[in-house]
Amino acid sequence: MRIGILGTRGIPNYYGGFEQFAEFFSVFLAKNGHEVSVYNSHNHPCQEKEFNGVKIIHCFDPEYKIGTIGQFVYDYNCIKDSNKRKFDIILQLGYTSSSVWYSLHPKDTVVITNMDGLEWKRTKYSKLVRKALLLAEKRAVKKSNFLISDSLGIQKYISNKYKKESQYIAYGANVFKKPDINILSEYELIKDDFNMIMARFEPENNIEMVLDGVVLSKTTTPTIVIGNYNTKYGCFLKEKFKSYLNIKFLGAIYNLEHLNNLRFFSSVYFHGHTVGGTNPSLLEAMSSQALIVAHDNDFNKGVLKENAFYFSNSIDVKNILLTTKKSDNLQFIKNNLEAIQSDFNWDKINEQYLQFFQKCLQ
Numbered sequence: 001m002r003i004g005i006l007g008t009r010g011i012p013n014y015y016g017g018f019e020q021f022a023e024f025f026s027v028f029l030a031k032n033g034h035e036v037s038v039y040n041s042h043n044h045p046c047q048e049k050e051f052n053g054v055k056i057i058h059c060f061d062p063e064y065k066i067g068t069i070g071q072f073v074y075d076y077n078c079i080k081d082s083n084k085r086k087f088d089i090i091l092q093l094g095y096t097s098s099s100v101w102y103s104l105h106p107k108d109t110v111v112i113t114n115m116d117g118l119e120w121k122r123t124k125y126s127k128l129v130r131k132a133l134l135l136a137e138k139r140a141v142k143k144s145n146f147l148i149s150d151s152l153g154i155q156k157y158i159s160n161k162y163k164k165e166s167q168y169i170a171y172g173a174n175v176f177k178k179p180d181i182n183i184l185s186e187y188e189l190i191k192d193d194f195n196m197i198m199a200r201f202e203p204e205n206n207i208e209m210v211l212d213g214v215v216l217s218k219t220t221t222p223t224i225v226i227g228n229y230n231t232k233y234g235c236f237l238k239e240k241f242k243s244y245l246n247i248k249f250l251g252a253i254y255n256l257e258h259l260n261n262l263r264f265f266s267s268v269y270f271h272g273h274t275v276g277g278t279n280p281s282l283l284e285a286m287s288s289q290a291l292i293v294a295h296d297n298d299f300n301k302g303v304l305k306e307n308a309f310y311f312s313n314s315i316d317v318k319n320i321l322l323t324t325k326k327s328d329n330l331q332f333i334k335n336n337l338e339a340i341q342s343d344f345n346w347d348k349i350n351e352q353y354l355q356f357f358q359k360c361l362q
Contacts, residue, residue, distance in 0.1 A: 001357065003029060003036045004085055006078045007093030007114075009061070010040025011051055014254060016200075017280035018093040018116075021171060026054040028350040037085065039078040057081060071097040079104050089357055095140030096133060102143035110360050113144040115154055115166065138162070146360050148353075151278045153298045167356050170303075172346035173283035175337065176260040183261040187250065189222065192326060196262060196290075197270040198226040198281055201234035206272030206295055211241050213317020220246055221267065221321075226259070228252040256284075263288035267326050270317075271300065278303055283344050286336035291326040293317070303344075307335040 005022050013019040022038055029036040030053030038054055040046065041061035049056050059077040063070030075098040082090055083106045090109050092098055094116040105111050115137070141147065141158065147166035149155035155168045181191055195214070199205035207225065214223045229238055229249050241247045253259055263269055269290035273279050274297050282303060285292055294300040296310035309324060311317050326333075 001029075001034045001088045001361070002086060003034055003357070004057075004082050004087040004090045004109075005036065005038045005093065006075070006082065006090060007095075007098060008038070008040075010044040010046065010056070010058075011038050011054065012046055014045055017171065018114075020280055022093060023051075024172070024346050025350055025353060027052045028346075029354070030054050032354070037087075039081070041074060072100060076101050076104070082106060082109070088361060092140075092144070095136055097136075099136035099139040099143075102139060105143075110145045111143070112146045112148060112357070112360060113140050114148045114150060115140065115158060116150070146356075148356070151299055152302050169349060169352045169356065170278040170344055171280050171283055172344050172349035173280070173287040173340050174346055175340055176264060176284075176288040179264045180257075180261055181265065183258055184265055186258075187224070187262070189224070189262075189265070191265045192267050193221060194266055195221060195223040195268040195270065195321070196226065196266040197223065197272065198259070199272060201227050201229055201231050201237065203233065204273070204275045206274065208237055208240070209311075209314050210270045210272055210317050211237070211244075211247055212314035213311070213321065214247060215241070215244060216314055216318040217321040219321055222246050222248055224262070225249045226251070226253050226262070260284065260288045263290040266290055268293050268321065268324065271295065273300065275299075278344075283340065286344070287340045289333050289337055291324070291329055291333060292336065293320050293324070303339075304336065307332040307339075 005026055008019045008022045009015050011019060011023040011026060013023050026036045026038050036054050037057050040056050040058050042058045043064060059074060059081055061070060061074035063074060079101045087109050090105060090111050092111060092113040095113055141162045141164055147158060149158060149166040149168050150170055152168055155166050158164055158166045184191060197207060197210050199207055201207060223246060229251060238249055263285050269285045269292050271282050271292055271294040274295050292304060292308040294304055294308045294310055296312045309320050311320060
């Protein structure tokens with residue numbers, strides 16, 4: 001098969017979940033004899049034309065100059081280029097800005113869209129933008145040949161709202177097997193004596209709710225916050241909690257080995273996401289044997305089931321911090337690790353995608 005993957009900033013991953021998936025899946029396809037291309041922003045750190053057998057196609061991306069509107073230009077450039085590639089399948093990861101250009105996809109190519117999360121629910125957007133995103137979602141459902149949902153919650157939502165089928169395929173994670181306690185010294189942390197939250201600085205990820213709970217608990221145990229805080233909301237949170245010595249903003253960390261070790265050696269790992277499907281960072285926390293405290297919503301419960309503590313407000317966070325010990329909840333950790341091995345491992349996820357592709361071409 002000739003496959004093109006659109007909708008990411010590119011591979012190898014320097015940004016987020018879709019980029020991580022695109023990297024793992026494209027390399028898997030290439031190793032299995034398929035011709036696969038991934039579209040990269042022109043200014044991506046990787047300027048090579050190939051990555052582990054995967055062809056890299058660079059397209060101009062002005063987002064760094066003109067902001068979010070640049071995503072529409074980048075997606076247009078990628079889709080326009082795809083018309084001359086004769087792909088059998090285009091895998092469109094997300095729909096936010098690409099939906100405007102769906103009619104420009106090559107007519108003789110099967111377009112499969114991973115619907116991502118409910119982007120129009122993100123509170124960082126104005127009412128007008130959220131309305132536009134809802135229209136974009138509707139257009140993606142209508143124009144795509146096939147749909148993929150990364151969670152059962154998203155699959156149910158698409159079925160109920162649009163009366164259209166989508167294939168459920170989650171994200172994956174690799175089991176973390178080689179902890180290195182020496183990495184903690186780089187962050188001045190002690191094993192099992194720090195808590196952690198990792199997320200983009202957006203209101204719906206509930207970083208503020210978690211940190212409010214930390215303050216209420218009056219615990220002296222450090223809570224580290226990982227994510228790019230150089231945003232308006234990030235600066236607000238840094239300013240709000242700057243006087244609390246037990247709250248440490250570490251910024252963005254992209255070194256997966258370091259992140260896995262931080263999760264592995266943490267006392268409690270908070271996951272506050274409320275919008276989206278199967279979140280990659282949640283699976284990585286499970287694979288790193290972290291004790292997870294998650295926001296109480298269907299997306300998180302669909303993955304963690306009963307193997308986590310849940311919070312809905314800062315009081316819940318406070319109470320969990322004051323009453324919960326990692327050593328008392330090893331069964332949660334074991335169950336989540338088994339779920340990664342049986343349901344969310346990359347080998348299984350990649351095979352599910354490949355089988356679905358083959359079915360779509362029949």
